[in-house]
Amino acid sequence: MSAANQTKTNSQVLEAAIAWKSCLASGLATPDQLAGCQRWREESPEHEMVWQRLVAIESRFQALPAGSRHVLTRRGQMDRRTVLKSLLVFAVATPVALTATDWGNNLLLRDYYTKTGQRKRVVLPDGTELHLNTDTAVDILFDDQYRRIVLHRGEITVNTAPDPFPVKRPLSVSTSRGQVRALGTHFWIRDGRTTDVAVFDGATEVTHDGQGEARLVEKGYQVSLNRDGIGALEPANENVMGWTEGKIIAQSMPLGVFLAELERYYRGVIVCDDAVAGLKLSGVFPLDNKEHVLNAIEQSLPVQVNSFSRFWVRVAAR
Secondary structure, three states: OOHHHHHHHHHHHHHHHHHHHHHHHOOOOOHHHHHHHHHHHHOOHHHHHHHHHHHHHHHHHHHOOHHHHHHHOOOOOOOHHHHHHHHOHHHHHOOOOOOHHHHHOOHHHOOEEEOOOOOEEEEOOOOOEEEEOOOEEEEEEEOOOOEEEEEEEEEEEEEOOOOOOOOOOOEEEEOOOEEEEEEEEEEEEEEOOOEEEEEEEEEEEEEEOOOOOEEEEEOOEEEEEOOOOEOOOEEOOHHHHHHHHOEEEEEEEEHHHHHHHHHOOOOOEEEEOOOOOOOEEEEEEEOOOHHHHHHHHHHHOOEEEEEEEOOEEEEEEO
16 A cells, blocks of 8 residues: 555545544444444454554643643633544644554553664753663653653663753663663663663762652662562673664673574564573674674584564574
């Protein structure tokens, strides 16, 4: 389907979703109309995806301060249907493919996200620079008291900017295990089996959700948060920043660890046999060319790479 046709299709689905939503919200919908809306939602996965997106966006709209909602809904300027169309205009204008996986992971409900293999740079309203690595999702919550980044999953770097707001607001990142408060800094966070925080400029205060005391992490150091608390300070590994330049930087990295890292950027599975998982690998490898990386591994280590499909690769002893 061409981009023009895709845009037209998305627009038609959105128009239908808005019409059904307005009908049901009027309080005058008949049983037949209720049933008709349900049938329309069940006609295709795309219909249900757009419907759920509309519900989510409207919920956010309703959560705005009362004064903000009043401005958007003043009589004579916008009716309910127009407000909904305005909130969804980005989806009409941009032919984005909506997948069931995206909705299952709540990606499209987040302020910023990346899919597998994607990386993204974002400049926030205060000038703070945010980089998102593969399969990452964040929400941005700024008001007149604080600046908060919610890391739902994945990996980010944050380069904070001076707050332009008249009342200086602290900037923090919320993760699955705790909070990271920026103290004029450039830092990295990866939220996985543990929550790892490394500081490359300035300092941060790291607080575990199960503990009240904050740990100061200064430039050149990193810590890990696990279920039980905050680990010991360690020297920061600058190689973790390689992905911001499209690279994996390995320094005597076990092959099994390297391949697990490479696998994060591709859909599919890379299996590493135990017999070769401990082999050490060093070098700088491009993230966007898996075949090139696997060929380089095969040439530099006594291993054999077997590709059964582009979704299934096995690395074993030669």
